[in-house]
Amino acid sequence: MMASLLEITGLTRHFEGITAVDGIDLAVQEGELVSVIGPNGAGKSTLFNVISGLDRPDAGGVRLDGVDITGRSPEKLARLGLARTFQHGRVFANLSVLDNVLVGTHARLAAVRPGWRGFGPLGELLLAVVRPGAVRREEAALRSEAEAILARFGDRLVPRLDHPAYSLSYANRRRVELARALALRPRLLMLDEPTAGMNETETTEMEEVIAALKATGLTILLIEHKLDMVMRLSDRVLAMDDGHSIAEGAPATVRDHPAVVEAYLGHPANQRTAVA
Amino acid sequence: MGPWFDYTVNGLVVGNIYALLAVGLALIFGVANLINFAHGSVFTVGAYLGWTALHYLHTPLPVTILLVAAGSAVVGVAIERFALRPLNHRSRIAPLLATIGVSLVLDQAVQLIFSPDPRALPSQLPDWRLPIGGVTIGALDLLIAGVGLTSAALLFGFLRFSKLGWAVRATAQDPDAASQMGVDTNRINAVVFAIASALGGVGGLLVGMFYNSIDTTMSFDATLKGMVAMLLGGLGNVPGAIAGGLILGLAESYGIALFGTSYRNLFAFALLILILMVAPNGLFSRRRELPPEPMTGTFVAPSRPLRLPRPALAAIVVVAALFPLVWNQPYVLQTLTNALLMALLAFSLTLVSGTVGQISLGHAGLLAIGGYASGLLALDHGWPFVASVPAAGLSTAILGTLMVLPALRMTGHYVAIATLGVGEIVSLVILNWTGLTRGPMGLSGIPIPAIGPIELDTPRALYWVVLVLVVLLGLLQVRLLSSHLGRTWRAIREDEVAARAYGVEPLRYKAMAFAFGGFGAGIAGAIAAHLYSYINHETFNTQLSILAITVVILGGLGNVLGAVLGAVLLVALPEIFRAAAEYRMLIYGIALLLLIRYRPQGLLGTI
Numbered sequence: 001m002m003a004s005l006l007e008i009t010g011l012t013r014h015f016e017g018i019t020a021v022d023g024i025d026l027a028v029q030e031g032e033l034v035s036v037i038g039p040n041g042a043g044k045s046t047l048f049n050v051i052s053g054l055d056r057p058d059a060g061g062v063r064l065d066g067v068d069i070t071g072r073s074p075e076k077l078a079r080l081g082l083a084r085t086f087q088h089g090r091v092f093a094n095l096s097v098l099d100n101v102l103v104g105t106h107a108r109l110a111a112v113r114p115g116w117r118g119f120g121p122l123g124e125l126l127l128a129v130v131r132p133g134a135v136r137r138e139e140a141a142l143r144s145e146a147e148a149i150l151a152r153f154g155d156r157l158v159p160r161l162d163h164p165a166y167s168l169s170y171a172n173r174r175r176v177e178l179a180r181a182l183a184l185r186p187r188l189l190m191l192d193e194p195t196a197g198m199n200e201t202e203t204t205e206m207e208e209v210i211a212a213l214k215a216t217g218l219t220i221l222l223i224e225h226k227l228d229m230v231m232r233l234s235d236r237v238l239a240m241d242d243g244h245s246i247a248e249g250a251p252a253t254v255r256d257h258p259a260v261v262e263a264y265l266g267h268p269a270n271q272r273t274a275v276a
Numbered sequence: 277m278g279p280w281f282d283y284t285v286n287g288l289v290v291g292n293i294y295a296l297l298a299v300g301l302a303l304i305f306g307v308a309n310l311i312n313f314a315h316g317s318v319f320t321v322g323a324y325l326g327w328t329a330l331h332y333l334h335t336p337l338p339v340t341i342l343l344v345a346a347g348s349a350v351v352g353v354a355i356e357r358f359a360l361r362p363l364n365h366r367s368r369i370a371p372l373l374a375t376i377g378v379s380l381v382l383d384q385a386v387q388l389i390f391s392p393d394p395r396a397l398p399s400q401l402p403d404w405r406l407p408i409g410g411v412t413i414g415a416l417d418l419l420i421a422g423v424g425l426t427s428a429a430l431l432f433g434f435l436r437f438s439k440l441g442w443a444v445r446a447t448a449q450d451p452d453a454a455s456q457m458g459v460d461t462n463r464i465n466a467v468v469f470a471i472a473s474a475l476g477g478v479g480g481l482l483v484g485m486f487y488n489s490i491d492t493t494m495s496f497d498a499t500l501k502g503m504v505a506m507l508l509g510g511l512g513n514v515p516g517a518i519a520g521g522l523i524l525g526l527a528e529s530y531g532i533a534l535f536g537t538s539y540r541n542l543f544a545f546a547l548l549i550l551i552l553m554v555a556p557n558g559l560f561s562r563r564r565e566l567p568p569e570p571m572t573g574t575f576v577a578p579s580r581p582l583r584l585p586r587p588a589l590a591a592i593v594v595v596a597a598l599f600p601l602v603w604n605q606p607y608v609l610q611t612l613t614n615a616l617l618m619a620l621l622a623f624s625l626t627l628v629s630g631t632v633g634q635i636s637l638g639h640a641g642l643l644a645i646g647g648y649a650s651g652l653l654a655l656d657h658g659w660p661f662v663a664s665v666p667a668a669g670l671s672t673a674i675l676g677t678l679m680v681l682p683a684l685r686m687t688g689h690y691v692a693i694a695t696l697g698v699g700e701i702v703s704l705v706i707l708n709w710t711g712l713t714r715g716p717m718g719l720s721g722i723p724i725p726a727i728g729p730i731e732l733d734t735p736r737a738l739y740w741v742v743l744v745l746v747v748l749l750g751l752l753q754v755r756l757l758s759s760h761l762g763r764t765w766r767a768i769r770e771d772e773v774a775a776r777a778y779g780v781e782p783l784r785y786k787a788m789a790f791a792f793g794g795f796g797a798g799i800a801g802a803i804a805a806h807l808y809s810y811i812n813h814e815t816f817n818t819q820l821s822i823l824a825i826t827v828v829i830l831g832g833l834g835n836v837l838g839a840v841l842g843a844v845l846l847v848a849l850p851e852i853f854r855a856a857a858e859y860r861m862l863i864y865g866i867a868l869l870l871l872i873r874y875r876p877q878g879l880l881g882t883i
Binding site for chain 2: 095
């Protein structure tokens with residue numbers, strides 16, 4: 001059997017008194033799109049935070065391409081090709097659209113980050129001032145690559161390359177975030193509710209972009225509430241509730257799983273109370 | 277045994293005062309999520325209110341205490357209402373900077389009304405002492421302990437059993453939820469400021485009586501000691517603050533006993549840095565990590581910076597260069613040279629605090645390192661000016677970055693407090709390391725700047741030298757900002773978490789900014805030292821750091837040209853118009869308050 005690109009075993013994270021993520025196991029194969037669904041507070045974003053290194057697990061492990069990455073810092077994981085977006089959107093508000101995407105290329109900077117042992121930062125400062133040919137070429141290449149990525153979103157972002165991100169619409173900010181993640185050239189792309197707050201047209205556009213990315217063979221882990229979209233895009237689905245995995249498998253199977261239905265609609269008893 | 281008992285009593289008495297201050301700071305931090313840098317100024321106001329009551333009204337002590345508490349409470353409510361409430365829902369560093377402005381205004385107002393000379397504040401208490409097994413405790417010691425214990429008990433009762441106290445605690449836990457449940461959070465803030473300021477003011481009165489002397493320099497010390505005590509107990513932890521105050525008082529008292537008075541503050545600040553590094557949540561907290569503080573380091577209003585076309589910039593430089601030929605007045609040129617030196621410091625600060633978003637309140641410490649490095653190299657080792665100045669720049673870059681590295685691991689408020697502490701430590705090390713720095717005598721006879729055999733002894737020559745440096749370092753900084761470093765630094769400022777998720781190592785890039793900024797600031801300090809020919813541990817003080825922050829905000833955070841403009845406006849103009857020094861600090865304070873309120877993006881806009 002082929003090794004999984006991402007392999008999570010028994011991942012657990014407690015916060016004061018509650019267990020936000022409770023013994024989650026998941027394996028994502030190269031080129032697969034796996035969605036994580038579940039009601040609000042199910043622990044999906046905590047799971048993302050633990051995988052991407054922003055939070056540390058209390059138990060369990062994460063392996064990327066066979067390498068144990070449990071508890072590694074997010075900046076190291078970025079270098080290994082793990083890119084993520086954030087649930088509430090975290091663009092750099094005062095940076096231009098293009099600069100936002102260029103920050104996404106940071107982990108790939110090579111010419112301007114010399115490996116002088118112990119003096120790397122000093123060398124980086126000097127090279128940023130002097131800018132020899134290699135540095136200039138690298139910067140120019142990254143710039144045109146960033147522009148190409150932004151062109152994926154049609155004329156939504158291209159006319160606004162120099163606009164500060166705070167001036168963008170909400171949907172455009174989410175697009176910038178995705179573009180920034182793509183600029184990392186990720187091996188694993190983690191999208192946390194990429195269509196939150198988008199209207200139907202915008203959601204459809206985003207779905208097309210994600211489908212196109214999947215078609216290129218990119219491995220994607222997706223948190224999404226819009227179930228129709230999840231059904232169309234996903235190879236497999238993991239449903240979470242209360243920190244637990246309650247169902248995993250093919251999209252339709254998970255959707256119809258009684259535990260999933262119950263998690264979304266509540267117990268019959270609760271429903272009655274809610275109506276009363 | 278005898279003396280140690282005295283040190284213990286003394287430590288506990290002073291610790292009670294620190295506890296009074298720390299409790300107020302903790303209350304305010306609890307509900308307003310703010311470190312109140314004006315707290316020490318309220319403390320001073322309290323001391324002077326007490327003096328006024330005693331001197332003019334001849335009030336008996338209990339009445340004096342009540343008057344001081346009431347008067348200080350009014351000042352506290354006014355601070356909350358007029359300086360802080362308008363900043364609700366702004367980034368959390370904005371109100372912090374506003375309280376710095378308030379403290380400048382209050383301190384200068386007190387100084388203008390009462391003159392800066394110290395005054396005696398007699399204690400009015402009978403001069404008896406209670407003998408206990410060979411040692412004695414005075415009436416005043418007991419009074420201070422009594423006031424401390426009584427106010428702690430009253431406060432506990434208020435918070436625990438009164439309805440208003442419940443509302444205060446609810447607001448501290450979750451202001452939004454509290455206000456949805458019908459709590460008027462503005463009123464709660466005002467109440468808390470009133471209580472905290474009353475305690476602080478009474479603390480000022482008691483300290484004045486304890487030392488039988490009050491003056492306007494008490495404020496800064498009081499703010500810092502209160503802050504250290506509060507941090508010991510844990511940010512916003514009221515019982516912890518009382519314990520923190522007593523611990524700090526005892527630590528200081530024993531420290532002085534062992535090492536001497538000039539080490540007093542060094543202990544407090546070393547304790548501050550230690551606690552920030554080892555247990556940033558205080559001694560009594562079990563939480564395992566810092567609470568998330570998204571976007572607190574930034575104080576950046578959305579704005580489009582004003583960009584001057586290159587020919588206009590070139591024209592400005594040419595005019596500045598030709599200026600001494602047209603107007604060769606030594607006084608004006610010296611003033612402008614000072615402004616340009618401030619611009620060099622502001623370049624450094626605008627990079628660190630503006631571009632990278634790490635508010636530094638101890639930046640003048642870098643000038644001190646640079647000044648002493650160049651001065652000592654010239655005096656003790658005969659280095660020529662052209663060698664000692666760059667060497668000073670390099671030493672400042674290295675030393676400054678190493679010292680501030682622990683602070684750069686922190687976020688938001690912690691950076692501001694830690695840098696303030698580091699700035700103070702620089703000055704105290706200079707004061708106490710007599711073998712290297714000549715201690716309190718300072719460095720005198722630092723040689724006049726010279727390039728080879730040419731002595732730059734005219735104001736004109738000095739002006740040109742500094743102008744060249746400003747242009748060079750300014751251009752260098754602009755070039756850095758246009759490289760990948762510019763966007764990386766700004767990304768850290770905007771959202772450190774997101775930046776890390778894309779491979780940016782925050783510590784590395786903050787340190788790079790600090791090193792580059794430290795180099796420029798070190799050069800500025802070195803030139804200033806040669807220019808003044810005499811410097812001591814107080815030449816580059818915290819007031820200068822605060823002025824630099826004001827300059828940087830006035831020009832626009834991160835804005836290099838803005839730093840020059842801000843320096844000229846705030847340093848040169850008041851001097852040329854011959855505003856008296858005490859009014860100048862008042863002007864800075866008011867300027868800072870108005871800027872934060874009405875034009876946080878500064879004159880030329882943030883970059």
